[in-house]
Amino acid sequence: MSGPGPAPERDRATAPSRDPVGVVVRWAAFGCLLVPVALLWCGSSAAGAVGAAAGPATVTGVCRLLMRRSQRVAARPPSGERQPRRDPCRRAGTGAREGRPHNGGDTPVG
Template sequence: MSGPRTVPERRPSPPRATDTASDVVRWAAFSCVLVPVVLLWYGTSLAGATGTAFGLAAVTTACRVLLRQSERGAARLLAEERAPHRGRRHRTGTGAHRGGRHTGGSTPVG
Protein backbone atom coordinates (compact mmCIF):
# COMPACT_ATOMS: atom_id res chain seq x y z
CA MET A 1 0.00 0.00 0.00
CA SER A 2 1.20 3.44 -0.72
CA GLY A 3 0.82 6.47 1.52
CA PRO A 4 -1.49 9.41 0.85
CA ARG A 5 -0.58 11.54 -2.11
CA THR A 6 0.53 15.05 -1.45
CA VAL A 7 -0.14 17.77 -3.92
CA PRO A 8 2.67 20.32 -4.14
CA GLU A 9 1.59 23.78 -3.15
CA ARG A 10 1.51 26.37 -5.90
CA ARG A 11 3.14 29.56 -4.82
CA PRO A 12 1.77 32.70 -6.35
CA SER A 13 4.28 34.17 -8.73
CA PRO A 14 5.60 37.61 -7.92
CA PRO A 15 4.04 40.40 -9.98
CA ARG A 16 5.93 41.27 -13.12
CA ALA A 17 7.49 44.70 -13.37
CA THR A 18 5.32 45.66 -16.34
CA ASP A 19 2.17 44.87 -14.36
CA THR A 20 3.36 46.98 -11.46
CA ALA A 21 4.45 49.86 -13.68
CA SER A 22 1.17 49.93 -15.59
CA ASP A 23 -0.74 49.87 -12.30
CA VAL A 24 1.24 52.87 -11.08
CA VAL A 25 0.56 54.74 -14.32
CA ARG A 26 -3.16 53.94 -14.10
CA TRP A 27 -3.38 55.25 -10.53
CA ALA A 28 -1.46 58.36 -11.50
CA ALA A 29 -3.82 59.02 -14.42
CA PHE A 30 -6.76 58.51 -12.09
CA SER A 31 -5.31 61.06 -9.67
CA CYS A 32 -4.88 63.53 -12.55
CA VAL A 33 -8.67 63.52 -12.80
CA LEU A 34 -9.59 63.06 -9.16
CA VAL A 35 -7.39 65.75 -7.57
CA PRO A 36 -8.77 68.68 -9.64
CA VAL A 37 -12.35 67.51 -8.98
CA VAL A 38 -11.67 67.46 -5.24
CA LEU A 39 -10.02 70.89 -5.46
CA LEU A 40 -13.08 72.29 -7.25
CA TRP A 41 -15.33 70.66 -4.64
CA TYR A 42 -13.46 72.47 -1.87
CA GLY A 43 -13.72 75.83 -3.61
CA THR A 44 -10.45 76.24 -5.53
CA SER A 45 -10.71 78.28 -8.69
CA LEU A 46 -11.13 76.58 -12.05
CA ALA A 47 -7.78 77.98 -13.19
CA GLY A 48 -6.04 76.57 -10.12
CA ALA A 49 -7.61 73.15 -10.58
CA THR A 50 -6.73 73.16 -14.29
CA GLY A 51 -3.13 74.12 -13.56
CA THR A 52 -2.91 71.33 -11.01
CA ALA A 53 -4.31 68.85 -13.54
CA PHE A 54 -1.70 69.87 -16.14
CA GLY A 55 1.10 69.67 -13.58
CA LEU A 56 0.05 66.20 -12.47
CA ALA A 57 -0.26 65.09 -16.09
CA ALA A 58 3.28 66.32 -16.83
CA VAL A 59 4.72 64.52 -13.82
CA THR A 60 2.78 61.35 -14.70
CA THR A 61 4.09 61.45 -18.27
CA ALA A 62 7.68 61.93 -17.13
CA CYS A 63 7.39 59.06 -14.64
CA ARG A 64 5.85 56.82 -17.30
CA VAL A 65 8.76 57.50 -19.66
CA LEU A 66 11.28 56.75 -16.91
CA LEU A 67 9.48 53.54 -15.95
CA ARG A 68 9.47 52.33 -19.56
CA GLN A 69 13.19 53.05 -19.92
CA SER A 70 13.85 51.17 -16.71
CA GLU A 71 11.82 48.20 -17.92
CA ARG A 72 13.71 48.10 -21.21
CA GLY A 73 17.03 48.23 -19.40
CA ALA A 74 16.02 45.44 -17.03
CA ALA A 75 14.77 43.30 -19.92
CA ARG A 76 18.04 43.89 -21.78
CA LEU A 77 20.10 42.85 -18.75
CA LEU A 78 17.97 39.77 -18.23
CA ALA A 79 18.37 38.79 -21.89
CA GLU A 80 22.14 39.25 -21.66
CA GLU A 81 22.30 37.04 -18.56
CA ARG A 82 20.36 34.27 -20.25
CA ALA A 83 22.22 34.43 -23.59
CA PRO A 84 25.27 32.20 -23.92
CA HIS A 85 28.54 34.10 -23.93
CA ARG A 86 30.49 33.89 -27.16
CA GLY A 87 33.82 35.22 -28.25
CA ARG A 88 36.46 36.51 -25.89
CA ARG A 89 36.33 35.66 -22.26
CA HIS A 90 37.60 38.97 -20.96
CA ARG A 91 37.28 42.51 -22.18
CA THR A 92 40.40 44.52 -22.44
CA GLY A 93 40.79 47.86 -20.75
CA THR A 94 40.41 51.12 -22.61
CA GLY A 95 43.04 51.46 -25.25
CA ALA A 96 44.89 48.25 -24.45
CA HIS A 97 45.70 46.43 -27.71
CA ARG A 98 43.15 48.50 -29.53
CA GLY A 99 45.13 51.31 -31.12
CA GLY A 100 45.30 53.45 -28.00
CA ARG A 101 47.96 56.05 -27.40
CA HIS A 102 51.49 54.84 -26.98
CA THR A 103 53.70 56.43 -24.38
CA GLY A 104 56.91 55.92 -26.36
CA GLY A 105 59.21 58.62 -27.67
CA SER A 106 58.28 60.97 -30.45
CA THR A 107 60.89 59.92 -32.97
CA PRO A 108 59.93 60.18 -36.63
CA VAL A 109 59.75 56.97 -38.61
CA GLY A 110 61.54 56.67 -41.85
Protein backbone atom coordinates in the same frame (compact mmCIF):
# COMPACT_ATOMS: atom_id res chain seq x y z
CA MET B 1 -19.06 15.86 -9.31
CA SER B 2 -16.77 18.82 -9.62
CA GLY B 3 -18.00 22.26 -8.76
CA PRO B 4 -16.49 25.69 -9.00
CA GLY B 5 -13.23 25.86 -7.18
CA PRO B 6 -9.72 27.06 -7.55
CA ALA B 7 -8.35 27.08 -11.07
CA PRO B 8 -5.99 24.26 -11.98
CA GLU B 9 -2.27 25.07 -12.05
CA ARG B 10 -2.13 25.07 -15.84
CA ASP B 11 -4.87 27.72 -16.07
CA ARG B 12 -3.08 29.98 -13.62
CA ALA B 13 0.20 29.61 -15.50
CA THR B 14 -1.37 30.74 -18.80
CA ALA B 15 -3.25 33.69 -17.33
CA PRO B 16 -1.95 37.00 -18.64
CA SER B 17 0.36 38.75 -16.24
CA ARG B 18 -0.47 42.26 -15.13
CA ASP B 19 1.83 45.05 -16.14
CA PRO B 20 2.99 46.73 -12.91
CA VAL B 21 3.96 49.94 -14.72
CA GLY B 22 0.54 50.13 -16.35
CA VAL B 23 -1.18 49.68 -13.00
CA VAL B 24 0.88 52.46 -11.41
CA VAL B 25 0.30 54.81 -14.33
CA ARG B 26 -3.46 54.17 -14.29
CA TRP B 27 -3.65 54.98 -10.58
CA ALA B 28 -1.54 58.10 -11.10
CA ALA B 29 -3.79 59.23 -13.96
CA PHE B 30 -6.80 58.67 -11.73
CA GLY B 31 -5.17 60.87 -9.09
CA CYS B 32 -4.43 63.54 -11.69
CA LEU B 33 -8.10 63.59 -12.65
CA LEU B 34 -9.22 63.60 -9.06
CA VAL B 35 -7.21 66.74 -8.15
CA PRO B 36 -9.13 69.21 -10.35
CA VAL B 37 -12.47 67.63 -9.43
CA ALA B 38 -11.72 68.05 -5.72
CA LEU B 39 -10.53 71.62 -6.24
CA LEU B 40 -13.63 72.54 -8.23
CA TRP B 41 -15.80 70.90 -5.57
CA CYS B 42 -14.15 73.06 -2.92
CA GLY B 43 -14.79 76.25 -4.90
CA SER B 44 -11.49 76.84 -6.68
CA SER B 45 -11.45 78.44 -10.11
CA ALA B 46 -11.34 76.26 -13.21
CA ALA B 47 -7.99 77.76 -14.26
CA GLY B 48 -6.52 77.06 -10.82
CA ALA B 49 -7.79 73.47 -10.89
CA VAL B 50 -6.31 72.84 -14.33
CA GLY B 51 -3.03 74.47 -13.31
CA ALA B 52 -2.85 72.35 -10.16
CA ALA B 53 -3.47 69.18 -12.19
CA ALA B 54 -0.71 70.01 -14.68
CA GLY B 55 2.06 69.38 -12.15
CA PRO B 56 1.06 65.85 -11.13
CA ALA B 57 0.27 65.00 -14.77
CA THR B 58 3.79 66.04 -15.79
CA VAL B 59 5.36 64.05 -12.98
CA THR B 60 3.24 61.03 -13.91
CA GLY B 61 4.35 61.22 -17.55
CA VAL B 62 8.02 61.50 -16.67
CA CYS B 63 7.79 58.63 -14.17
CA ARG B 64 6.08 56.46 -16.79
CA LEU B 65 8.91 57.10 -19.24
CA LEU B 66 11.55 56.32 -16.63
CA MET B 67 9.82 53.12 -15.50
CA ARG B 68 9.46 51.87 -19.09
CA ARG B 69 13.11 52.65 -19.75
CA SER B 70 14.23 50.78 -16.64
CA GLN B 71 12.11 47.79 -17.71
CA ARG B 72 13.80 47.74 -21.12
CA VAL B 73 17.25 47.92 -19.54
CA ALA B 74 16.39 45.17 -17.05
CA ALA B 75 15.03 42.96 -19.85
CA ARG B 76 18.29 43.04 -21.79
CA PRO B 77 20.24 39.79 -21.61
CA PRO B 78 23.42 40.08 -19.60
CA SER B 79 26.33 40.80 -21.88
CA GLY B 80 28.80 38.86 -19.76
CA GLU B 81 32.31 40.13 -19.57
CA ARG B 82 33.15 43.12 -21.64
CA GLN B 83 35.52 42.65 -24.50
CA PRO B 84 38.74 44.63 -24.18
CA ARG B 85 38.90 47.65 -26.43
CA ARG B 86 41.42 47.45 -29.22
CA ASP B 87 43.84 50.34 -29.37
CA PRO B 88 43.90 51.48 -33.00
CA CYS B 89 47.40 52.95 -32.56
CA ARG B 90 49.00 49.59 -31.80
CA ARG B 91 50.35 47.37 -34.53
CA ALA B 92 49.58 43.68 -34.70
CA GLY B 93 52.36 41.55 -33.36
CA THR B 94 53.43 39.41 -30.45
CA GLY B 95 54.57 39.91 -26.89
CA ALA B 96 54.15 43.26 -25.22
CA ARG B 97 52.58 44.73 -28.31
CA GLU B 98 49.46 42.64 -27.74
CA GLY B 99 48.91 44.16 -24.36
CA ARG B 100 50.88 41.68 -22.25
CA PRO B 101 53.05 43.32 -19.64
CA HIS B 102 56.70 43.50 -20.56
CA ASN B 103 58.78 43.07 -17.46
CA GLY B 104 62.14 42.53 -19.09
CA GLY B 105 62.34 38.84 -18.19
CA ASP B 106 62.91 37.79 -21.78
CA THR B 107 65.86 40.08 -22.44
CA PRO B 108 69.38 38.63 -22.33
CA VAL B 109 71.60 39.72 -19.50
CA GLY B 110 74.71 41.49 -20.89
